Amino acid sequence: MFCFQCQEAAKGTGCEVKGVCGKNEEVAKLQDLLVYTLKGISEIISKGGLDVKDLAEVNHEVIKCLFMTITNANFDDEAFVKEINKMIELRNGLRGKAAGADLHDAATFEASSKEAMLEKAAGIGVLATANEDVRSLRELIIYGLKGLAAYTHHALNIGKENVDIYAFVYKALAATLNDSLSADELVALTLETGKFGVAAMALLDEANTSKYGNPEITEVNIGVRNNPAILISGHDLTDLEQLLEQTKGTGVDVYTHSEMLPAHYYPAFKKYDNFVGNYGNAWWKQLDEFASFHGPILFTTNCIVPPRSEEIRDRIFTSGASGYPGCTHIEADEHGRKNFAEIIEFAKTLPAPEEIESGKIVGGFAHEQVFALADKVVDAVKSGAIKKFFVMAGCDGRMKSREYYTEFAEKLPKDTVILTAGCAKYRYNKLNLGDIGGIPRVLDAGQCNDSYSLALIALKLKEVFGLDDVNQLPIAYNIAWYEQKAVIVLLALLYLGVKNIHLGPTLPAFLSPNVAKVLVETFGIAGIGTVDDDIALFMGK
Numbered sequence: 001m002f003c004f005q006c007q008e009a010a011k012g013t014g015c016e017v018k019g020v021c022g023k024n025e026e027v028a029k030l031q032d033l034l035v036y037t038l039k040g041i042s043e044i045i046s047k048g049g050l051d052v053k054d055l056a057e058v059n060h061e062v063i064k065c066l067f068m069t070i071t072n073a074n075f076d077d078e079a080f081v082k083e084i085n086k087m088i089e090l091r092n093g094l095r096g097k098a099a100g101a102d103l104h105d106a107a108t109f110e111a112s113s114k115e116a117m118l119e120k121a122a123g124i125g126v127l128a129t130a131n132e133d134v135r136s137l138r139e140l141i142i143y144g145l146k147g148l149a150a151y152t153h154h155a156l157n158i159g160k161e162n163v164d165i166y167a168f169v170y171k172a173l174a175a176t177l178n179d180s181l182s183a184d185e186l187v188a189l190t191l192e193t194g195k196f197g198v199a200a201m202a203l204l205d206e207a208n209t210s211k212y213g214n215p216e217i218t219e220v221n222i223g224v225r226n227n228p229a230i231l232i233s234g235h236d237l238t239d240l241e242q243l244l245e246q247t248k249g250t251g252v253d254v255y256t257h258s259e260m261l262p263a264h265y266y267p268a269f270k271k272y273d274n275f276v277g278n279y280g281n282a283w284w285k286q287l288d289e290f291a292s293f294h295g296p297i298l299f300t301t302n303c304i305v306p307p308r309s310e311e312i313r314d315r316i317f318t319s320g321a322s323g324y325p326g327c328t329h330i331e332a333d334e335h336g337r338k339n340f341a342e343i344i345e346f347a348k349t350l351p352a353p354e355e356i357e358s359g360k361i362v363g364g365f366a367h368e369q370v371f372a373l374a375d376k377v378v379d380a381v382k383s384g385a386i387k388k389f390f391v392m393a394g395c396d397g398r399m400k401s402r403e404y405y406t407e408f409a410e411k412l413p414k415d416t417v418i419l420t421a422g423c424a425k426y427r428y429n430k431l432n433l434g435d436i437g438g439i440p441r442v443l444d445a446g447q448c449n450d451s452y453s454l455a456l457i458a459l460k461l462k463e464v465f466g467l468d469d470v471n472q473l474p475i476a477y478n479i480a481w482y483e484q485k486a487v488i489v490l491l492a493l494l495y496l497g498v499k500n501i502h503l504g505p506t507l508p509a510f511l512s513p514n515v516a517k518v519l520v521e522t523f524g525i526a527g528i529g530t531v532d533d534d535i536a537l538f539m540g541k
């Protein structure tokens, strides 16, 4: 196997024996083959000039499959074998429509057993592209597409889609098979991926807010009550809604974990009195937190950490693109409905959660809420009460080097405000950093996809201050990344013209020196240094 798609890639270069994430060689290879099959489908659609509007089933399956290969989403080898077979069948059904076209092996290979798939996968992985710059650009595009697919999938679960996004996914995936594209053409395609990343985040924002209302300032309880409970993790709000509906009046409470925390900010979920609060922290602390939670856990997306005991594994349930061998996967019916009765009945037999902390945290600063406070914010900037904003969005992770972000937040001058989104927030959202004239110094917009809100806020400030360029604003970008959703957020910000983004705790292993050089020279992308040096740099001292 070879995988270097996330920030925790072994030795900073790539996982070759087993993933640091826990992904084994078989799953890694099956994921590679699934993506390869999607490339073949994309080539058929591109070369055959097929109308994406007529391909609903393929569109939805391709998006789900990309999502399944995101870091920590799905560890279930059998789920991948099933998907590869399904996608080969769909691909073969389409192939007649591209008759006469010169097709790549990805569009024609056959492998129906797991053994045949693993054998095939050995020759088509990341390293099959020999030129390291081409490989780097192709993978940058593919990882961006994986992140984009995650957001598109959630929007689709709410019934919102944009066929232009599917058309772009096919165009971009097909391009990764094309050996005649120049590096410049691949760079242009990378930026176009960012453009569609913005479209995907806008689509999900529209889906979430049209169905559940605009996030509003909310205090979220981080303590517990004395009832049996279910913990829900991941990013899918439709799963949460269905779980809340089905647990209503059963005596079973519901708590969020990690990236599900921002669900509390939506007006629609406030009516459930069994929706108690948030339990724990970012994804990587889950095994300890699941042990003390006692109840069942529902994963609606990544990030799953392989359970260390059968006792914990038996309490894990998955849905959507997520999966883990030995855990029950809850499938949706043809209307998208999921039956969580098994989880609810199981919860009733288990003890209530153990308290690991108490108090409240505040969030809900997505675009509409911040726009409502715009006068206050603008006055604070004009009076000098707020000197600078720091966008510290993205992911958290288990590497020790991420302590940088807690220290950075603690040491920032008191006249600065942190704008956050994604699970990166857990490095500083419980620090009590105070407020500036009633504006909290940590403004949490929501999940990683709500980085879109942060972009809208920046564009709004640009307009209010009458600036020509978003880079003239007093906003610095110090972003933490872990997996491929952060890649699409980064590409989206680059597409919106944001420059000088600092990315850490390390730069992606999949950036070749030449590709990294292009990003540095064109966009001013940089890594991180020491906290003190970086704060001095950002504050212009």
Ligand code: FSO
Pocket (backbone or CB within 6 Å): 258, 259, 283, 302, 303, 394, 395, 396, 422, 423, 424, 447, 448, 449, 482, 483, 485, 486
């Ligand atoms: Fe975190 Fe995981 Fe949302 Fe990522 S939970 S790391 S960027 O999946 O998706 O922020």
Ligand code: SF4
Pocket (backbone or CB within 6 Å): 003, 004, 005, 006, 007, 008, 009, 010, 014, 015, 018, 019, 020, 021, 022, 023, 028, 071, 072
């Ligand atoms: Fe390694 Fe990350 Fe790939 Fe997992 S997802 S195998 S940790 S590079």
